Amino acid sequence: MSTDLASSAAAPYRRVLRRSQHRSRSTAVVIALVALIVVLAWVGTESVLAVFGLAPLLVAPAALLHFIDNPDSIGTAAASALALLGVVLVAVALSPGRRARHALPDDRMAVVIDDGVLAGAMVRAAVRESRLPASRVTAVVSRRQGTVTVVPTSGSLVNAAAITRAVETAVAALDPQPQIRATVNVSERGVVGS
Amino acid sequence: MTTPDSLVEVAGRVSVTSRALERTITAISAARLGVAAGEIKIRLTDDSGLLSVAVSGPVRISPLASEGNESLPAKIRAARSEIRDDVTRIAGAHVGTVGVTITRALVLEKRRVG
Amino acid sequence: MTNSNRALNRLIIALIALALIVIAAWMLNRVTGLVAIDALGEPDKTALWIAAGASLALVVASISWIATRGRGHTRTLLAANDDEGTGTIEARVAADLISDDLSRVPDIVDVSAHAFLVRGQATLELTVTTRRAADVRLVVDSVGRAVAALDRTLDSRIPVLLHVASGVRANLAREQRVR
Numbered sequence: 057m058s059t060d061l062a063s064s065a066a067a068p069y070r071r072v073l074r075r076s077q078h079r080s081r082s083t084a085v086v087i088a089l090v091a092l093i094v095v096l097a098w099v100g101t102e103s104v105l106a107v108f109g110l111a112p113l114l115v116a117p118a119a120l121l122h123f124i125d126n127p128d129s130i131g132t133a134a135a136s137a138l139a140l141l142g143v144v145l146v147a148v149a150l151s152p153g154r155r156a157r158h159a160l161p162d163d164r165m166a167v168v169i170d171d172g173v174l175a176g177a178m179v180r181a182a183v184r185e186s187r188l189p190a191s192r193v194t195a196v197v198s199r200r201q202g203t204v205t206v207v208p209t210s211g212s213l214v215n216a217a218a219i220t221r222a223v224e225t226a227v228a229a230l231d232p233q234p235q236i237r238a239t240v241n242v243s244e245r246g247v248v249g250s
Numbered sequence: 251m252t253t254p255d256s257l258v259e260v261a262g263r264v265s266v267t268s269r270a271l272e273r274t275i276t277a278i279s280a281a282r283l284g285v286a287a288g289e290i291k292i293r294l295t296d297d298s299g300l301l302s303v304a305v306s307g308p309v310r311i312s313p314l315a316s317e318g319n320e321s322l323p324a325k326i327r328a329a330r331s332e333i334r335d336d337v338t339r340i341a342g343a344h345v346g347t348v349g350v351t352i353t354r355a356l357v358l359e360k361r362r363v364g
Numbered sequence: 365m366t367n368s369n370r371a372l373n374r375l376i377i378a379l380i381a382l383a384l385i386v387i388a389a390w391m392l393n394r395v396t397g398l399v400a401i402d403a404l405g406e407p408d409k410t411a412l413w414i415a416a417g418a419s420l421a422l423v424v425a426s427i428s429w430i431a432t433r434g435r436g437h438t439r440t441l442l443a444a445n446d447d448e449g450t451g452t453i454e455a456r457v458a459a460d461l462i463s464d465d466l467s468r469v470p471d472i473v474d475v476s477a478h479a480f481l482v483r484g485q486a487t488l489e490l491t492v493t494t495r496r497a498a499d500v501r502l503v504v505d506s507v508g509r510a511v512a513a514l515d516r517t518l519d520s521r522i523p524v525l526l527h528v529a530s531g532v533r534a535n536l537a538r539e540q541r542v543r
Contacts, residue, residue: 071482072525074367081373082433088380089426096426100419103412117407117415125403127391135395139388145381149374157527160504164511165524167504172530176497183497190497229501309457314465314513321519323444326451334448347449355460 069166076168079153088145154199158232171197174232178204181226182240185219192247202227202236210246268294271341275303278336282329284310285356300346303337308354326350369432376429436480441488442520455479458488458514458522465510471498472506473531487523493531503528 098113106117115123127135158174160167175195182193182204192207204223208214220240227238272292280287283305290307309326312319320328330350337345393399407415442453459477466472474493479486490511494503507526515521 069523069525071366072487072523076525076527078370080370081377085373085376086430086433088377089430092380093423093426096419096423100416100423103407103416103419106407107409107412107416117412121404121407124387124391125394125405127395131391132395135388135391138384139392142381142384142388145377145384149378149381162504162508162526164508164521165526167526167528169500169504169528170530173494173498173500173528176494176530177500180497180499226501230504311461311517314461314510314517319517322453322457322517323442323451323519326453327448330449330451349450349452351450351452351454352457353454355457355464357460357464 073159073166073168076166077155077157077159079155081148081153084148156197158197158234158236160230160232169230169232174227174230174236175202177226177230178202178223178238181222182206182219185222186214188214197236200234200236202238204238204240205243206240207243208246210248212246214242216240216242271343274341275305275333275337278340279305279307279329279333279350282332282336283307283352297346299344301337301343302346302348303333304349304351305333306351306353308356309352310356310358312358322352326352372429436482438479438481438486441479441486441522442518453518455486455488458518459490461514461517462490462507462510465513466492466506469503469506471495471503482523485523487525489525489527491527491529493529496530500528 099117102112102115102117102120105112112119123131156171157168158171160169175197178195178197179190179193182188182195183190186193186206188206188209192209193204195202195204197203202223204219206214206216206219219242220238223238223240227236272294275294276290276292277287279292280290283290285308290305293304293306295302295304309322309329311322311325330348333350334345334348337343393401394403439454439456440452441455441458444451455478459475462477463475466475471494472492473495474491476491477488479488481487490507492503492507494500504526511524511526
């Protein structure tokens with residue numbers, strides 16, 4: 057069972073850990089609101105102009121509503137684009153927004169590391185144990201899983217168990233939260249030459 | 251005829267132009283913080299008749315790993331007192347509050363032997 | 365950034381998305397005639413006033429929400445007040461000191477720092493960029509030692525958030541020989 061590091065950490069760190077592991081969506085909101093402000097400012101202006109019977113800035117409200125009521129081919133295309141944009145924004149709003157990061161326990165600091173860095177630590181351990189060049193070892197880390205892929209040298213045996221132990225030791229030394237299961241896959245195809 | 255710098259009458263003893271006063275205090279602060287005068291920014295304001303000095307700039311400091319150093323807040327307090335005393339003595343101004351803001355740390359390099 | 369702020373951000377984006385979808389659905393419905401609803405027709409004076417008023421209100425609300433973003437960033441890490449005056453230490457000072465201390469760690473490519481306020485308490489966020497396949501344990505321990513030294517230098521334990529990042533540039537670097 058993985059412990060939620062954020063809840064077990066001291067109070068000032070709890071919020072900071074949560075904040076750094078999730079996107080706040082502030083930039084998206086600012087962009088969306090700026091666009092909204094431009095559109096609303098225009099609509100508001102056109103409405104006021106129309107109330108006083110003045111000439112419209114770009115498109116009069118009546119004409120705009122007519123366009124919405126009777127979309128031609130341009131209108132249909134615009135509607136499809138709007139629908140697509142709407143769906144994308146819904147995804148942005150509803151996604152969990154978890155960053156590809158893990159937290160590390162520490163007494164003094166709140167520590168978060170990018171999953172790429174965690175993967176690098178696994179690669180380092182695997183390279184050290186297998187003595188293969190670093191180009192043959194890759195790793196991918198997801199929320200609860202870290203997978204190392206080793207491409208062996210043709211004719212050379214690879215001790216997968218030893219590599220797995222080395223990787224597990226490296227991961228345990230960091231103790232990432234949420235905990236990850238370390239797996240080592242030895243590729244079936246090797247590369248000739250060292 | 252008006253002079254470009256306003257004359258600041260201080261304690262009836264010495265008249266110092268505000269520009270010269272700024273330059274003097276800048277030099278004093280730079281010396282006490284161990285940095286070049288160009289790095290220091292000074293803001294002088296009136297504090298109910300007293301001269302209020304706000305200093306902003308880097309500080310020269312030994313590396314984190316060095317042993318037996320006084321803390322930076324203590325250094326700042328010491329520098330602040332020294333600046334206050336120097337300004338009073340050299341410029342003859344009655345100094346009110348002194349604010350020191352450290353913006354950067356210029357870390358002294360360990361010289362390699364040999 | 366509080367949790368409620370984040371929730372509101374998501375809500376705002378969701379509402380805007382909803383508005384876009386409703387407009388798109390309306391237009392597409394008019395083309396395909398799936399649902400029988402009367403057309404909007406010409407707007408009367410009341411509708412125009414409502415549109416103008418609502419637009420203004422939403423514009424004001426949007427501007428005020430944008431204005432509240434980015435709060436919490438502060439340059440000041442530590443500040444003290446006494447009868448002699450004030451003493452302030454900016455976040456960059458911590459960055460400079462820690463950066464110098466970590467320069468001996470070859471796996472660390474970059475150190476940057478800024479301070480932000482968490483419930484009124486200045487917190488230092490350190491971003492340490494590492495080389496590809498770096499010794500993460502060593503990096504974190506080194507930063508820990510630097511922070512301990514900083515605690516002594518500042519005579520104060522400031523909350524620290526360490527973010528160990530994989531720089532894009534570090535990843536594009538040529539293959540690192542792991543010693």
